[in-house]
Amino acid sequence: MRRSLELVGGMSALIRPGDRVLLKVNLLAPAGPDEAVTTHPAVVRAVTRLVLEAGGFPTIADAPGFLFAGGKSRALRQSGIKAAADDMGVTAVQFESVEKPFVMTPVPDGVWLSQILAARLALETDVIITLPKLKTHSSTWYTGAVKNMFGATATRTRKYAHNLGEHEKFAAAIVDIYSVLKPRLAVMDAVVGMEGEGPRHGNPRHAGLIMASRDSVALDAVAAGIIGFGPGEVLTVVNAAERGLGMGDTGCIEVVGERAADVAVDFEKPSGRQVDIHPLLMRLGNRLVKVEPHLVRDACTRCQICMKSCPADAIAMDPYPRIDRSLCIQCFCCNEMCPEGAMEIRKNWLARRLVR
Ligand code: SF4
Ligand code: SF4
Structure with missing residues (x-):
């Protein structure tokens, strides 16, 4: 130092x-x-x-x-x-x-x-x-x-x-x-x-x-x-x-x-890393390419931390966290804050092919 x-x-x-x-x-x-x-x-x-x-x-x-x-x-x-x-x-x-x-x-x-x-x-x-x-x-x-x-x-x-x-x-x-x-x-x-x-x-x-x-x-x-x-x-x-x-x-x-x-140490990159789409396909891609949080129910303790951490108020407890996809802004605060690692970031089929 x-x-x-x-x-x-x-x-x-x-x-x-x-x-x-x-x-x-x-x-x-x-x-x-x-x-x-x-x-x-x-x-x-x-x-x-x-x-x-x-x-x-x-x-x-x-x-x-x-x-x-x-x-x-x-x-x-x-x-x-x-x-x-x-x-x-x-x-x-x-x-x-x-x-x-x-x-x-x-x-x-x-x-x-x-x-x-x-x-x-x-x-x-x-x-x-x-x-x-x-x-x-x-x-x-x-x-x-x-x-x-x-x-x-x-x-x-x-x-x-x-x-x-x-x-x-x-x-x-x-x-x-x-x-x-x-x-x-x-x-x-x-x-x-x-x-x-x-x-x-x-x-x-x-x-x-x-x-x-x-x-x-x-x-x-x-x-x-x-x-x-x-x-x-x-x-x-x-x-x-x-x-x-x-x-x-x-x-x-x-x-x-x-x-x-x-x-140099090549770190593994996060799942939500930028989607590499041709600009002409960007508008279409933004609707079809999904990188979103998903609950792993078996790991969830229903502590409500994700709900309280969500800046878009997109999570309700029912009795497990339920995400309103229309409100979710993919900030991944729920993933970040969940103490159990129960909010996984998952890509859909298209995202798995396009995300670098
Ligand atoms: S923060 Fe994690 S463990 Fe707590 S309710 Fe949300 S998903 Fe479940
Ligand atoms: S990704 Fe962000 S906006 Fe979406 S549910 Fe999680 S905390 Fe809320």
């Missing part, structure tokens, strides 16, 4: 003594460190130590997925991050557990979001450091440094963004959030990432990397390339680069420490 930070100029070049520093971890859901769902506590601990050495005052925070909002601390404890923070005498909290946790904040150059409910801890800090986990994502294909800031908003803002529906719009909304809550540094936990049905139900995959950059967009562009996504496939990178919020062209990004090609 120390070497990675030295290669991007060192922590003391990024923060001044006395700065309040928010370490925005990925605490998607309650999961142990070995499950590769959350930022590993060893990574959090190492970055926290460097912030303390530079004279900063770190606070570690995130807001787990929709249902886990409300100040519950299970995800913090189970991830090992709470214990790491306690060891170092540092505060680790969920955004919603502080007083007046979210503040309505304008997005001056927002494309889809003109205002967001942003975490007060993220607004009232001197420096944000984003600490994402290297993972695939069933909805956005890849989740990284830029998307990690999505978790620094209230459930209402996240649901609104999901309800935009199309991947391009959702990616632009994530970038809207990033444009307001822009980290000064990104440090990615890419030691053991997640491939396949990320960000929660995939498989841990060793990549053996710590990646750091002052440009979260550049970090995402390089990381996505390392795990096998082609240029232009990660829409948050495309959108942020087009808006001048970072460098998305890997040909123009200086990578130091390791050569990206030497450390």
Whole structure:
């Protein structure tokens, strides 16, 4: 970790003594460190130590997925991050557990979001450091440094963004959030990432990397390339680069420490990955090519988490979850949030032939 930070100029070049520093971890859901769902506590601990050495005052925070909002601390404890923070005498909290946790904040150059409910801890800090986990994502294909800031908003803002529906719009909304809550540094936990049905139900995959950059967009562009996504496939990178919020062209990004090609690990891609259809067939394809969540009834405990997590209110309990296909926007939050893996993403016959 120390070497990675030295290669991007060192922590003391990024923060001044006395700065309040928010370490925005990925605490998607309650999961142990070995499950590769959350930022590993060893990574959090190492970055926290460097912030303390530079004279900063770190606070570690995130807001787990929709249902886990409300100040519950299970995800913090189970991830090992709470214990790491306690060891170092540092505060680790969920955004919603502080007083007046979210503040309505304008997005001056927002494309889809003109205002967001942003975490007060993220607004009232001197420096944000984003600490994402290297993972695939069933909805956005890849989740990284830029998307990690999505978790620094209230459930209402996240649901609104999901309800935009199309991947391009959702990616632009994530970038809207990033444009307001822009980290000064990104440090990615890419030691053991997640491939396949990320960000929660995939498989841990060793990549053996710590990646750091002052440009979260550049970090995402390089990381996505390392795990096998082609240029232009990660829409948050495309959108942020087009808006001048970072460098998305890997040909123009200086990578130091390791050569990206030497450390490439081709991750298994998520089922919902982009459908490759000729543009002339796109309108027809959108109706006929189906990649949708399906209940595996035997695995379902009827806990209702999927119903409460669905931003489109497309799920009713009857007594098992029943999905209203006319309302479903294929955001796959139900898959992401189901603790039992009982909401599978399935492709129909045509999708199996067209999805890359
Ligand atoms: S599908 Fe999963 S989240 Fe939904 S009720 Fe069943 S177990 Fe709970
Ligand atoms: S049913 Fe699942 S995929 Fe469909 S809108 Fe609800 S959460 Fe998203």
